[in-house]
Amino acid sequence: QVQLQESGPGLVKPSETLSLTCTVSGDSIRSYYWSWIRQPPGKGLEWIGYIYSSGNTNYNPSLKSRVTMSVDTSKNQFSLKLNSVTAADTAVYFCARALMVGDLFPDWFDPWGQGTLVTVSS
Amino acid sequence: SYELTQSPSVSVSPGQTARITCSADALPKQYAYWYQQKPGQAPVVVIYKDSERPSGIPERFSGSSSGTTVTLTISGVQAEDEADYYCQSADSSGIVLFGGGTKLTVL
Numbered sequence: 191q192v193q194l195q196e197s198g199p200g201l202v203k204p205s206e207t208l209s210l211t212c213t214v215s216g217d218s219i220r221s222y223y224w225s226w227i228r229q230p231p232g233k234g235l236e237w238i239g240y241i242y243s244s245g246n247t248n249y250n251p252s253l254k255s256r257v258t259m260s261v262d263t264s265k266n267q268f269s270l271k272l273n274s275v276t277a278a279d280t281a282v283y284f285c286a287r288a289l290m291v292g293d294l295f296p297d298w299f300d301p302w303g304q305g306t307l308v309t310v311s312s
Numbered sequence: 313s314y315e316l317t318q319s320p321s322v323s324v325s326p327g328q329t330a331r332i333t334c335s336a337d338a339l340p341k342q343y344a345y346w347y348q349q350k351p352g353q354a355p356v357v358v359i360y361k362d363s364e365r366p367s368g369i370p371e372r373f374s375g376s377s378s379g380t381t382v383t384l385t386i387s388g389v390q391a392e393d394e395a396d397y398y399c400q401s402a403d404s405s406g407i408v409l410f411g412g413g414t415k416l417t418v419l
Contacts, residue, residue: 234410235398237407291361300356
């Protein structure tokens, strides 16, 4: 079955760029949408955005100015960059496969990676 | 865009029925999805497309929709069902929304 694993630095300094990679195993990254979702400690889930294997993206409007997602089909990986981070960006970051019900946009997420905690602190 | 509103907490005794609601503040509403999240774990979908149950999810989990409110019902709650539950949907431009989450406590 499909498995996802997040990787990247657990500590990022304020104003710098957070960079994470999600490695997909058990299936090809092609022909699916892939998403990043985060969860601040003790709080709820926040969708960051998704990317199609062709590179098409859709981002949360509240984060759009700071987010870049990319995909590397040769490595079966997709990545997240979030720039100009502050303490408010401290969260567990999950990657997930995004699945479609209709024809236009992905609708839901399954499976998810285990998540990785990123702390923004000097 | 719109918001999804969940009550912060629900408490039930084992064997009782738990109902967790999620209300949208605007129409039209797309399908809703429900995720269960236990401490330190990633969310797992328990209901998709308002009322469909993925394979491997116990039959005691069910979903329904009426107007702008969707409901997750857990019949015969067990101690292992204690978790946070999140509803999720999307607007017509593909922007994904999560509800604030409901903490289910099994007394």
